[in-house]
Amino acid sequence: MRAKCYDLVGIGFGPANIALAIALEEALETDPALTAVSARFVEADEDPVWQGGMLLDGSNIQNNPIRDLVTLRNPRSRYSFINYLHKCGRLLEHLNLPGEFPLRKEYAQYIAWVRHHFDDLVDYGHRVVSIEVVEHEGAPAYQVLTERGLRLLGRTLVIGTGRAPHIPVPFDELRDDRVFHAGDYLYRLADRAAEPGTVVVVGGSQSAVEITLDLTRRFPAARIHNYTRSFGLKLKDTSPFSEEAFFPSFTDYYFRASRVSKTNLDAYLRPTNYSSIDADVLHELYLQCYEQQLDGRQRVFVHTNRQVIDVAATPGSVCLTVAEVHTGEREELETDLVVLATGFLDIGPGPGREPVPALMSGLAGRLQFDDAGYLAIDEGYRVLPADDGLPPLFLNGLCETTHGIGDAGSFSLLSLRAAVLGERVRMLAAQPQHSST
Numbered sequence: 001m002r003a004k005c006y007d008l009v010g011i012g013f014g015p016a017n018i019a020l021a022i023a024l025e026e027a028l029e030t031d032p033a034l035t036a037v038s039a040r041f042v043e044a045d046e047d048p049v050w051q052g053g054m055l056l057d058g059s060n061i062q063n064n065p066i067r068d069l070v071t072l073r074n075p076r077s078r079y080s081f082i083n084y085l086h087k088c089g090r091l092l093e094h095l096n097l098p099g100e101f102p103l104r105k106e107y108a109q110y111i112a113w114v115r116h117h118f119d120d121l122v123d124y125g126h127r128v129v130s131i132e133v134v135e136h137e138g139a140p141a142y143q144v145l146t147e148r149g150l151r152l153l154g155r156t157l158v159i160g161t162g163r164a165p166h167i168p169v170p171f172d173e174l175r176d177d178r179v180f181h182a183g184d185y186l187y188r189l190a191d192r193a194a195e196p197g198t199v200v201v202v203g204g205s206q207s208a209v210e211i212t213l214d215l216t217r218r219f220p221a222a223r224i225h226n227y228t229r230s231f232g233l234k235l236k237d238t239s240p241f242s243e244e245a246f247f248p249s250f251t252d253y254y255f256r257a258s259r260v261s262k263t264n265l266d267a268y269l270r271p272t273n274y275s276s277i278d279a280d281v282l283h284e285l286y287l288q289c290y291e292q293q294l295d296g297r298q299r300v301f302v303h304t305n306r307q308v309i310d311v312a313a314t315p316g317s318v319c320l321t322v323a324e325v326h327t328g329e330r331e332e333l334e335t336d337l338v339v340l341a342t343g344f345l346d347i348g349p350g351p352g353r354e355p356v357p358a359l360m361s362g363l364a365g366r367l368q369f370d371d372a373g374y375l376a377i378d379e380g381y382r383v384l385p386a387d388d389g390l391p392p393l394f395l396n397g398l399c400e401t402t403h404g405i406g407d408a409g410s411f412s413l414l415s416l417r418a419a420v421l422g423e424r425v426r427m428l429a430a431q432p433q434h435s436s437t
Helices: 015-030 081-088 091-095 104-121 182-190 206-218 242-246 248-256 259-272 279-295 358-366 414-430
Strands: 005-011 039-043 122-124 128-136 139-146 151-159 179-181 198-202 223-227 300-303 306-313 318-324 330-335 337-340 393-395
Touching (some): 005 015, 039 104, 081 104, 104 122, 179 182, 198 206, 198 330, 206 223, 206 300
Parallel strands (some): 039 122, 151 393
Antiparallel strands (some): 318 330
């Protein structure tokens, strides 16, 4: 039996590719004369949960809920967050909540509710192990293979896996269950039977502070140490002028900027999304530390200007060597757990980045890179090929270094990006066979 070759194979079925699936469906509903796109998605998890390791009690999404999977593209969509609340009978109660943003738990449930509408397009529980280009009926196509032996063929490939966790030096050489990334926080705690006596949280991000506060509530007797390289934990820039970086007009502006200008813009905009904290949790942590000092029973410690320079695992603990970044003074600490709230890898050259997403490493030699070593991506999120035999390849939610902070895994422009990708995939599907142009 001849293998089916889909117009589109999508890897990952988180928010980015869910939004793409919606955009493809709704475009055809709006105009049945459009070319129908045959699509198949593959997802590593059997039952994926959006930010499942960080669904902390009381935590919110830090994003306007109207910037959901669809609304900016189609305010009338049945897949909107507002319609989800209506269908669940919680709309009035939700509107009565005394908070600016929805609970993270509720948004995760919304994403799962939408996802299940597309279950017939997805192979769950299949982790991709290889991507290669093969010939199918005289034209190049992508062959995607999974650990469980699933084989998919696609004329176009869209990678929407999200960014890989950043595991910094010296933790990148250590393999120990007691040291883990913040994205796995709740999962790894669930695997432990004994309560820790000491926990270290590395990082100065929103996640670092949220986890520090969660640990104080979860383990009332534990000592919690937060280490950050900066002078202090920084307040997030929520100026509406800075937030215009999450407008599509800024995406266009950023895309056309030089690499030097992009670097300058990144430095200015970094506090809107990275290594910065919302005022409510930042103030809660500071007040908690102050009150503990007042009571003479401090057990939460924020260590600024500190960097972990060495780590070793013993049967009883994880031993850290920490340096003061300005004086060079060193100190040692033994801890039961280390949580790395150290963010995720961008695509690009240099530390804290990866040249291409790991799944694409086998294709790297067939891709274009610019003079600065960044993967060459066009305005419509297509990776530019270095040869004529490479079928169309798109990145969905992985283009921050070319398209700006609105492509940083945020929901802010997700639905509008899906519209761009959907249109390009439809145009390719309408061709008799895909070319590399």
